[in-house]
Amino acid sequence: MTTTGKSLRSDKKTSRNTNNYRIRRVTRSTLIYAFLLLLCVIIILPVGWMFAVALKPDRFPVFTIPPQWFPIDIGNGITSFAC
Numbered sequence: 697m698t699t700t701g702k703s704l705r706s707d708k709k710t711s712r713n714t715n716n717y718r719i720r721r722v723t724r725s726t727l728i729y730a731f732l733l734l735l736c737v738i739i740i741l742p743v744g745w746m747f748a749v750a751l752k753p754d755r756f757p758v759f760t761i762p763p764q765w766f767p768i769d770i771g772n773g774i775t776s777f778a779c
Contacts, residue, residue, distance in 0.1 A: 749758050 752758065
């Protein structure tokens with residue numbers, strides 16, 4: 697059985713459409729996951745800041761440039777968790 701030129705062209709066209717669909721799907725998924733990751737970072741950042749400030753001693757400045765996330769002296773944290 698022989699194939700005609702018309703069926704070969706339609707197979708190439710179908711293959712090309714499938715490849716375009718895959719590329720669009722992967723690109724869309726990548727952009728959605730990148731957006732969700734950015735959203736998670738934006739939401740979790742204040743919670744991390746809250747814990748970092750809670751563990752800093754009273755005499756330690758909270759608003760410094762650049763911010764110091766992890767204090768060297770964990771005075772409040774040790775007394776807070778003590779029984």
